[in-house]
Amino acid sequence: MGYNTEQKNLIIKCFETNKDSQLGASDVLSFLAANNTKVGLATIYRNLESLEKEGKIKKFIDVSGRQGIWQYNSGHCGQHYHLKCFDCGKVIHLECEIVENLENHIGKEHGFAIDREKTIFYGRCDLCASKKC
Amino acid sequence: MGYNTEQKNLIIKCFETNKDSQLGASDVLSFLAANNTKVGLATIYRNLESLEKEGKIKKFIDVSGRQGIWQYNSGHCGQHYHLKCFDCGKVIHLECEIVENLENHIGKEHGFAIDREKTIFYGRCDLCASKKC
DNA sequence: GTCCGTGCAAAAGTTTTGCATTTAC
DNA sequence: GTAAATGCAAAACTTTTGCACGGAC
Numbered sequence: 001m002g003y004n005t006e007q008k009n010l011i012i013k014c015f016e017t018n019k020d021s022q023l024g025a026s027d028v029l030s031f032l033a034a035n036n037t038k039v040g041l042a043t044i045y046r047n048l049e050s051l052e053k054e055g056k057i058k059k060f061i062d063v064s065g066r067q068g069i070w071q072y073n074s075g076h077c078g079q080h081y082h083l084k085c086f087d088c089g090k091v092i093h094l095e096c097e098i099v100e101n102l103e104n105h106i107g108k109e110h111g112f113a114i115d116r117e118k119t120i121f122y123g124r125c126d127l128c129a130s131k132k133c
Numbered sequence: 134m135g136y137n138t139e140q141k142n143l144i145i146k147c148f149e150t151n152k153d154s155q156l157g158a159s160d161v162l163s164f165l166a167a168n169n170t171k172v173g174l175a176t177i178y179r180n181l182e183s184l185e186k187e188g189k190i191k192k193f194i195d196v197s198g199r200q201g202i203w204q205y206n207s208g209h210c211g212q213h214y215h216l217k218c219f220d221c222g223k224v225i226h227l228e229c230e231i232v233e234n235l236e237n238h239i240g241k242e243h244g245f246a247i248d249r250e251k252t253i254f255y256g257r258c259d260l261c262a263s264k265k266c
Numbered sequence: 267g268t269c270c271g272t273g274c275a276a277a278a279g280t281t282t283t284g285c286a287t288t289t290a291c
Numbered sequence: 292g293t294a295a296a297t298g299c300a301a302a303a304c305t306t307t308t309g310c311a312c313g314g315a316c
Contacts, residue, residue: 085245092245096243102231105229106231109229110225110229111259112216112225112254112258113259118255120252121239123245123247126244126245
């Protein structure tokens with residue numbers, strides 16, 4: 001588990017405070033700066049990696065493909081899917097039995113085992129959709 | 134649609150010849166080099182962008198999250214989902230009515246409009262799953 | 267005191283941009 | 292002839308790495 005350093009704790013707190021957001025390394029830096037603290041970017045990346053290994057946070061693939069994003073792992077997020085809104089960035093946790101059917105069907109009929117952890121549904125939430133019109 | 138340049142045609146041909154592969158910009162460069170042709174990387178990126186807008190190719194996100202990859206668009210890909218295998222990189226085109234149910238349900242019950250074009254299911258195909266065990 | 271973690275700067279890799287030149291029409 | 296596309300080099304961005312220093316235990 002490694003040492004218990006101040007920097008590591010600051011980064012963990014950052015994710016705990018933003019449980020519903022997906023943060024890139026630079027987002028963590030900004031959050032820390034807003035709280036008048038600073039951790040080097042290299043250290044942030046090194047901690048993101050070890051926190052992911054410890055299971056405290058989870059890495060996603062951002063739609064832009066240009067940066068990694070991580071999110072606090074509430075422990076049951078492996079059991080459902082995430083819906084991410086293009087416009088506001090909000091992440092909806094989809095806890096619904098319909099996904100079981102989907103996975104079973106795709107597993108049996110299409111020969112593919114979906115990884116819930118890594119799959120994100122992209123789209124637009126009702127709130128943002130109504131704003132647009 | 135822009136001008137009809139030799140460079141653009143070379144790039145299109147590259148994707149037509151590799152219909153089932155996902156190519157990064159540097160892969161395109163290599164392919165062209167193997168055919169004794171050369172197009173500048175900047176031009177490749179500019180063409181990838183315009184070809185994507187024209188709908189000739191489709192952009193994916195590499196599993197590593199570190200580079201963009203594009204694939205020849207067979208023309209109906211906007212209508213279904215893509216399942217991408219972590220191990221071999223293969224993309225399965227999911228043409229199945231189950232997705233209609235899924236979208237309707239998530240739209241009505243969870244207030245979220247999924248964008249099929251941008252959503253990729255990550256996981257493992259049966260072939261790779263069997264290799265692992 | 268010994269390791270591990272950190273910070274800084276440099277490097278690496280992908281993608282974008284500025285600008286002069288060439289090409290398509 | 293005009294507007295757009297290209298090539299090159301430089302810049303931008305994210306992420307990784309090397310190395311000396313400082314902190315955890």
